[in-house]
Amino acid sequence: MNKVIAASAIGRKFGNTRALENVSFDISESEIFGFIGPDGAGKTTLFRIITTLLLPDEGKMTIMGLDCRTGYRQLRKNIGYMPGRFSLYPDLSVEENLNFYATVFGTTVKENYDLIYDIYSHIEPFKKRLAGKLSGGMKQKLALSCALIHKPGLLVLDEPTTGVDAVSRSEFWVMLKKLRQHNITIVVSTPYMDEAMKCDRVALIQRGRLLSINQPEKIREEFGRKLFSVTAPEKFKLINALRSFPGIRTAYPFGDSVHVTFKEDEFDDSIYKHLDRMGVINARITETKAGIEDSFLELMQKE
Amino acid sequence: MRTILYLIRKEFLQIFRDKFIGKAIFGVPIVQMLILVPAVTFEIRNVNLCVIDMDMSAESAKLINRLEGSTFFRIKFTTFSENEANQLLHRNKCDMVLQIPLGFAKNLGAGKPGRIMASVNAINAVSAQLSWAYLNGVIRDHNMNIAAENPGLFSGSAFSQTDVSNRYWYNEKLNYKYFMLPGILGILVTAIAFLLAGLNLVREKEIGTIEQINVTPIKKYQFITAKMVPFFLIGLVDLALGLLLGKLFFRIPFEGSIALLFMCSAIFMISVLGLALFISTFSSTQQQFMFVAFFFMIVFILMSGIFTPVESMPGWAQKFNLINPLTYLMRINRMVMLKGSAFGDISREICSMIVIAIAFTFIAVRRYRKTA
Numbered sequence: 001m002n003k004v005i006a007a008s009a010i011g012r013k014f015g016n017t018r019a020l021e022n023v024s025f026d027i028s029e030s031e032i033f034g035f036i037g038p039d040g041a042g043k044t045t046l047f048r049i050i051t052t053l054l055l056p057d058e059g060k061m062t063i064m065g066l067d068c069r070t071g072y073r074q075l076r077k078n079i080g081y082m083p084g085r086f087s088l089y090p091d092l093s094v095e096e097n098l099n100f101y102a103t104v105f106g107t108t109v110k111e112n113y114d115l116i117y118d119i120y121s122h123i124e125p126f127k128k129r130l131a132g133k134l135s136g137g138m139k140q141k142l143a144l145s146c147a148l149i150h151k152p153g154l155l156v157l158d159e160p161t162t163g164v165d166a167v168s169r170s171e172f173w174v175m176l177k178k179l180r181q182h183n184i185t186i187v188v189s190t191p192y193m194d195e196a197m198k199c200d201r202v203a204l205i206q207r208g209r210l211l212s213i214n215q216p217e218k219i220r221e222e223f224g225r226k227l228f229s230v231t232a233p234e235k236f237k238l239i240n241a242l243r244s245f246p247g248i249r250t251a252y253p254f255g256d257s258v259h260v261t262f263k264e265d266e267f268d269d270s271i272y273k274h275l276d277r278m279g280v281i282n283a284r285i286t287e288t289k290a291g292i293e294d295s296f297l298e299l300m301q302k303e
Numbered sequence: 304m305r306t307i308l309y310l311i312r313k314e315f316l317q318i319f320r321d322k323f324i325g326k327a328i329f330g331v332p333i334v335q336m337l338i339l340v341p342a343v344t345f346e347i348r349n350v351n352l353c354v355i356d357m358d359m360s361a362e363s364a365k366l367i368n369r370l371e372g373s374t375f376f377r378i379k380f381t382t383f384s385e386n387e388a389n390q391l392l393h394r395n396k397c398d399m400v401l402q403i404p405l406g407f408a409k410n411l412g413a414g415k416p417g418r419i420m421a422s423v424n425a426i427n428a429v430s431a432q433l434s435w436a437y438l439n440g441v442i443r444d445h446n447m448n449i450a451a452e453n454p455g456l457f458s459g460s461a462f463s464q465t466d467v468s469n470r471y472w473y474n475e476k477l478n479y480k481y482f483m484l485p486g487i488l489g490i491l492v493t494a495i496a497f498l499l500a501g502l503n504l505v506r507e508k509e510i511g512t513i514e515q516i517n518v519t520p521i522k523k524y525q526f527i528t529a530k531m532v533p534f535f536l537i538g539l540v541d542l543a544l545g546l547l548l549g550k551l552f553f554r555i556p557f558e559g560s561i562a563l564l565f566m567c568s569a570i571f572m573i574s575v576l577g578l579a580l581f582i583s584t585f586s587s588t589q590q591q592f593m594f595v596a597f598f599f600m601i602v603f604i605l606m607s608g609i610f611t612p613v614e615s616m617p618g619w620a621q622k623f624n625l626i627n628p629l630t631y632l633m634r635i636n637r638m639v640m641l642k643g644s645a646f647g648d649i650s651r652e653i654c655s656m657i658v659i660a661i662a663f664t665f666i667a668v669r670r671y672r673k674t675a
Contacts, residue, residue, distance in 0.1 A: 105519060
């Protein structure tokens with residue numbers, strides 16, 4: 001399969017801060033590739049390098065066969081970029097924004113209408129409305145339409161679903177999946193672990209370094225330990241009590257429960273006694289399957 | 304070309320969609336012309352006088368009458384206490400204290416010089432000097448009258464003085480409005496081209512639109528041109544509006560060629576647009592831009608010679624003014640409007656402005672980057 005992006009040993013510094021360090025990855029055609037990591041991990045810096053807005057200090061990156069340092073003129077014609085912040089003109093209408101981007105790329109809305117139809121049809125009834133007056137979900141659909149209007153080969157989405165309601169978020173991912181049939185490669189970053197599962201492959205990024213690149217399922221399997229979910233009515237008390245138990249290896253809050261691993265991978269009654277002594281009542285421990293978040297926390301722990 | 308035209312259209316759309324800016328663009332010149340031109344004047348009227356007449360003679364009364372008769376002075380207080388007069392001066396109740404000592408008439412009658420004393424409030428040095436000059440004028444007149452009424456009292460010297468008659472060229476009545484209006488027109492185009500264009504550029508950064516624009520094949524020159532042209536055109540329209548108001552309300556003379564004036568303002572605007580672009584490349588918020596731009600505006604305006612002649616500034620200031628485009632525009636505006644100067648008379652100023660315009664724009668475009 002063709003490599004759309006081939007990055008090797010990319011590094012970028014801002015002053016004394018290393019934003020990216022020795023980052024290498026390959027992305028294949030029509031793949032949905034996700035970057036998962038906390039705020040400040042270097043996702044946006046990496047995306048700015050991919051979109052030719054920044055140059056790397058070290059390493060080499062080839063995008064669609066062009067070097068990111070010398071081929072930026074060509075690349076800008078063929079990349080669709082949706083920055084993390086809403087960056088369309090709030091004082092132009094939906095229609096005007098779309099026409100603007102079409103013109104800037106030397107095309108027309110008509111020409112690529114079939115590509116954006118699935119997305120744009122949701123907001124077309126509001127085409128006269130100013131973009132600044134749209135809801136979060138509609139803004140996101142408009143931004144995606146604008147990023148796609150020139151039929152780019154590579155679509156770069158920086159946290160596209162942040163600040164968007166749950167329904168719009170899942171709709172959005174359905175749209176992304178559909179784009180695959182147009183041979184568009186998608187690079188996306190997200191802080192949401194459930195969205196990571198929808199990518200073909202994900203890279204976990206932390207403090208400017210890639211911890212792991214794999215299919216989401218494989219990353220879950222990489223966890224390699226038995227994971228238990230502990231629930232109790234008083235979660236805060238519970239987590240403190242768990243962390244004070246000598247046999248506990250890790251204990252992280254996870255939704256309503258606490259995910260724990262044991263040093264011996266198994267547990268006995270002593271944990272219940274300990275929790276009792278600490279005043280935690282009705283604690284229940286069940287084995288569970290590790291999610292991406294668990295793997296991520298595990299990898300961070302190893303760092 | 305199609306792209307540039309489209310971008311320009313988009314800019315206009317945004318400018319006039321902004322309800323405030325859309326109106327202010329034409330409101331500001333009207334307000335500036337109608338308020339600043341008549342308000343900013345060096346003519347002194349109604350200098351408030353406090354008179355201490357210790358002499359109480361016919362001669363002193365004549366002098367006081369003459370002062371009151373002039374349009375410049377208004378006798379607000381009369382007192383015999385020097386203390387009270389100083390208090391009035393101190394409390395800003397009057398601008399000048401005139402003291403006529405005892406024996407004023409007696410001295411005059413004896414053929415000796417009569418002595419009076421004036422104390423002027425010089426908080427504002429300009430108005431103090433002017434009121435002092437006016438007072439001198441009134442007293443000189445008064446002296447001539449005394450001499451004429453009392454032949455024989457003085458020796459002939461008083462009559463054989465050299466009599467200078469003068470004429471003020473290009474602004475015969477020394478009308479300050481004629482002097483200020485061409486200058487205000489210069490400030491007008493500066494405000495539009497410099498501030499509005501710069502703020503518009505920085506706004507793209509502030510709201511984040513620039514990031515997405517930068518990842519498009521749009522050319523640097525296309526983007527910059529599209530940002531500049533609308534304000535350039537609005538500046539010219541405002542200039543026309545200002546001239547029209549000047550003609551209608553102040554009957555401003557227009558001796559020279561209107562086309563020449565517009566051409567010079569156009570060159571000027573290119574230079575300040577370049578400067579605005581330059582400042583915008585290193586400011587990331589409108590606030591930052593405003594602060595730096597304000598500094599440049601004040602320096603350019605105050606040093607341009609709009610209020611005080613450039614020729615009397617210190618040498619370093621005159622050197623600075625070589626790169627101050629507003630200095631050239633002030634000179635050109637006044638020369639073309641009041642004196643009717645033609646292209647040949649102001650070709651040096653025009654050339655200097657062209658050089659500045661090219662230099663500013665060149666530096667700005669080079670610094671402008673389509674990167675994050």
